[in-house]
Amino acid sequence: MSICQLMSTEAPMAASGHVFPEPSAPVSDEQLMAHIQERDPEALSALYDRYSGILKSLIMGVIHNDAEADDLLQEIYMEIWKQAAHYSVQKGKPLGWIVTLTRRRSIDRLRKKQAYARAEERLQNETEQQPEAWVHNTTEDDINMSDTRRLILGVLKNLPPAQREAIDLAFYHGMSQREIAAKTGIPLGTIKTRLELGLKKISEALKGMRDEF
Amino acid sequence: MSFEEFEDKARLFVLGVLEDEDEIAHFEAARREYGGRAEEKIAELQRLSAAFALSLRPTPPQPATKERLLSLIQNALGSKNKNNAA
Numbered sequence: 689m690s691i692c693q694l695m696s697t698e699a700p701m702a703a704s705g706h707v708f709p710e711p712s713a714p715v716s717d718e719q720l721m722a723h724i725q726e727r728d729p730e731a732l733s734a735l736y737d738r739y740s741g742i743l744k745s746l747i748m749g750v751i752h753n754d755a756e757a758d759d760l761l762q763e764i765y766m767e768i769w770k771q772a773a774h775y776s777v778q779k780g781k782p783l784g785w786i787v788t789l790t791r792r793r794s795i796d797r798l799r800k801k802q803a804y805a806r807a808e809e810r811l812q813n814e815t816e817q818q819p820e821a822w823v824h825n826t827t828e829d830d831i832n833m834s835d836t837r838r839l840i841l842g843v844l845k846n847l848p849p850a851q852r853e854a855i856d857l858a859f860y861h862g863m864s865q866r867e868i869a870a871k872t873g874i875p876l877g878t879i880k881t882r883l884e885l886g887l888k889k890i891s892e893a894l895k896g897m898r899d900e901f
Numbered sequence: 902m903s904f905e906e907f908e909d910k911a912r913l914f915v916l917g918v919l920e921d922e923d924e925i926a927h928f929e930a931a932r933r934e935y936g937g938r939a940e941e942k943i944a945e946l947q948r949l950s951a952a953f954a955l956s957l958r959p960t961p962p963q964p965a966t967k968e969r970l971l972s973l974i975q976n977a978l979g980s981k982n983k984n985n986a987a
Contacts, residue, residue, distance in 0.1 A: 727978065729971060729974050729975065729978065732970075732971075732974060733967070733971060736967055736970065739954075740959075740961075740962050740966075740967070741959025741960055741961050741962070742954050742955060742957050742959050743954070744959070744960040744961070744962050745954075745957040745958060745959060745960045746954055746957060748960055749957075757960075757962075758962045758963050758966040759966075761962055761966060762966050762969055762970045762973075765970050766970065766973060766974070769974055769977075778940070778944060779940075779943075779944055779947075780943070780944035780945070780946075780947030780948075781947060781948065781951060783950075783951040783954065783955075784915070784944075784947025784948060784949075784950045784951045785947065787950040787951055787953070787954040788915065788917065788947065788950050790954075791916075791917050791950070792917060795917070836955055837955055837956055837958075840952050840953075840955055840956040841956050843952075844956060855953075858916065858918045859916055859918075859953050860953070860957075864918070864920050865918060865920055865921075866920070880913075883913060883918060884909045884912065884913065887909075887912040887913065887916070887949065888909065888912065890949060890952070891912060891946065891948075891949060894948055894949070894952055
């Protein structure tokens with residue numbers, strides 16, 4: 689059964705027997721992954737529509753180039769298509785797996801291009817203007833902000849600034865612990881502690897959230 | 902390494918920021934020691950990666966990117982079908 693058929697079988701049926709065109713419930717990420725494993729291009733297309741925007745933002749945070757970000761995004765979705773057989777629900781939710789893949793490929797691309805120095809210069813300019821990526825990417829008038837995103841941003845913003853900065857540089861900008869230490873002039877051990885404490889707090893806060901991702 | 906310490910390192914691991922070779926070796930040893938419990942914890946912590954990504958405002962890719970991707974996939978499927986038929 690293709691993803692299109694799956695969605696149509698979930699559509700509610702009126703007393704007349706007519707099937708409404710809109711699906712009654714969104715297809716889950718797990719269902720999409722199962723269909724990708726069965727080589728259904730429609731499922732990959734749906735997964736692309738769902739996450740390509742945030743994945744591109746994630747890539748842009750590391751490589752800072754719009755055309756390259758699109759190029760890498762395409763490669764990542766091709767890899768999802770090719771590597772789908774290696775994904776299993778036991779390894780976690782699909783989005784976590786996809787985000788991990790995206791970060792690794794973004795960092796690989798950055799290293800291969802040996803453009804780190806230039807990227808860091810741009811990053812320095814950016815961070816001097818806006819110290820945190822999530823603040824930079826967020827405005828109060830963002831009327832399309834989802835509830836999930838709002839909750840997560842709330843958790844991140846409640847961290848002590850030093851922990852937030854370490855996580856920002858590590859996750860959103862793809863910097864290693866050593867690179868963060870070099871950039872901030874703070875000892876490596878302190879960076880490690882800040883990351884561990886910050887991540888622990890975020891992890892605890894997420895436990896109270898709905899199991900959406 | 903206690904399980905709590907393992908959990909601290911696992912958070913760094915899922916975000917790809919566990920880098921020091923000794924630290925990775927200790928983490929992998931603890932991962933083997935705790936077995937299924939460790940794997941369950943790592944899977945659970947993947948939520949962190951997802952949460953960070955969901956905190957970003959989406960940047961829409963160029964429409965041509967999706968067209969190229971789907972075209973590549975159709976070509977790959979076509980080649981596979983041809984090989985199977987041959």
